[in-house]
Amino acid sequence: MQTSSLNAAKLDSALRFINAIVSALTMCALLTHGSAALGQAYPFKPVRILSGQPPGGATDFFARMVAQKLNETWKQPVIIEHRPGASGSIAVELTVKSPPDGHTLVFVTAGQIVINPHLLKLNFDPIVDLAPVAFLVHTCLLLVTHPSVPAKSAKELIALAKAQPGKLNFGSGGNGVPSHLAAELFMSLTGIRMTHIPYKGAGPAALALATGDIDLAFGSVPATMGPAKAGRVRAIAVSTEKRTQAWPDLPTLAESGVPGYDMTSWYAFFGPSALPKDIVNRLHTDIGRIAAQPEFQERLLREGADHEAMTLERFAQFIRTESARWGKIIRERNVRAQ
Numbered sequence: 001m002q003t004s005s006l007n008a009a010k011l012d013s014a015l016r017f018i019n020a021i022v023s024a025l026t027m028c029a030l031l032t033h034g035s036a037a038l039g040q041a042y043p044f045k046p047v048r049i050l051s052g053q054p055p056g057g058a059t060d061f062f063a064r065m066v067a068q069k070l071n072e073t074w075k076q077p078v079i080i081e082h083r084p085g086a087s088g089s090i091a092v093e094l095t096v097k098s099p100p101d102g103h104t105l106v107f108v109t110a111g112q113i114v115i116n117p118h119l120l121k122l123n124f125d126p127i128v129d130l131a132p133v134a135f136l137v138h139t140c141l142l143l144v145t146h147p148s149v150p151a152k153s154a155k156e157l158i159a160l161a162k163a164q165p166g167k168l169n170f171g172s173g174g175n176g177v178p179s180h181l182a183a184e185l186f187m188s189l190t191g192i193r194m195t196h197i198p199y200k201g202a203g204p205a206a207l208a209l210a211t212g213d214i215d216l217a218f219g220s221v222p223a224t225m226g227p228a229k230a231g232r233v234r235a236i237a238v239s240t241e242k243r244t245q246a247w248p249d250l251p252t253l254a255e256s257g258v259p260g261y262d263m264t265s266w267y268a269f270f271g272p273s274a275l276p277k278d279i280v281n282r283l284h285t286d287i288g289r290i291a292a293q294p295e296f297q298e299r300l301l302r303e304g305a306d307h308e309a310m311t312l313e314r315f316a317q318f319i320r321t322e323s324a325r326w327g328k329i330i331r332e333r334n335v336r337a338q
Helices: 002-038 058-074 086-096 110-119 154-163 178-190 202-210 221-229 277-291 294-302 312-332
Strands: 047-051 078-082 104-109 130-139 141-145 169-172 195-198 216-220 234-238 265-272 305-307
Touching: 047 058, 047 086, 058 078, 058 104, 058 130, 058 265, 058 277, 058 294, 086 104, 086 110, 086 130, 086 265, 104 110, 104 130, 110 178, 110 265, 110 312, 130 277, 130 312, 141 154, 141 178, 141 221, 154 234, 169 178, 169 202, 178 195, 178 216, 178 312, 202 216, 202 221, 216 221, 221 234, 265 277, 277 294, 277 312, 294 305
Parallel strands: 047 078, 047 104, 169 195, 169 216
Antiparallel strands: 104 265, 130 265, 130 305, 141 216, 141 234
C-alpha cells in the first residue's frame, strides 16, 4: 500500500514536470513566432493609403504618383482607398483609429489638418492624433476673373472692388475650403468687400466662372490654366509668395499690390500617432526619395506644384503654424462650415 502511494506520487511529479516542459516549449514557440513576425521588414503586407477626396482630382493624382513608385520600391501592393465625406475627415478618423503598424496611411490636403478643426466638431485632434510622415507638395492657386470684369490686374481689381463694395462676387468649392479662405485672406489684406457664392465642389465653381455666373475665383492650376490660356477666363495673379514655374510670367499677389499675401494648398502623408519612429523614418525617406526624382519633379511642375523636402521636425512645426494662421483668419472673417 505504501509502495503504491509512493509510485503514484512519483508518477504525479513526473507528469507535472512533463507538463511544465511542454508549457515552456509552447511559450518559446509562441515567442519565437511573434518575434519573427515583429522582425519582418516593413512593409510585410499591402499598404492602404486613405484619401478623403473622390477619384479624379489633384489629391488622387498626387497620391497615385507616389503609390506607384512605392509599389515598385517595396514590392508590396500600395492601394489608394477613397473615403470621401465630412470634408475629408472620415478618412483621417479611420487612420487615427487604425493599428499603428504603417500599413494604413492617409494622404491629406491642408484643409483636412489645419482648417477642419476650426470649422467642424471632430472626434479627434489631427495635430495630436496623427504622426506627420512626409510632406509632399505645395500648390499655388490662380486668381482668375471672367473676361467681362473690367480689371486686368490685381491692382485694378482691388480698385474696382473698393469703388463698388459687395458688388463683385467670387465662387469657391464650398465654405471653408482653401479657395474660399484664399479670397477671405485677399479681402482681409486689402480691405475690400465681395460676396461669396459657395458651390458643391471646385468643378461647379469653375463652370460658373467660365459662364459668367460669378466674377472671380481662386482656382487650382490644372483647373484654371486651360480655360485661361483659351481666353474663357482671365488669370491675373498667383497666390504664392513666389511665381509658379507652370506660368512664370504671371505675377504674384504680393507683387501686385497685396504685400504679405501667401496662400498655398498643400498635400502630405500622415499615420496614426503611435506609429513607431523607425517606420516613420522609413516612410519619410522613401517618399522623399521618390519626390526628388527628376521625372517626378517634372510632372509636379506641370501641375503647378513644388516639392519641399521638409524634415520631420520642420513638418511638425509647419502644421502648428498653419493651424494657428488659418484659425485666426476663420475667426476674424467669421467663416462657417456649410
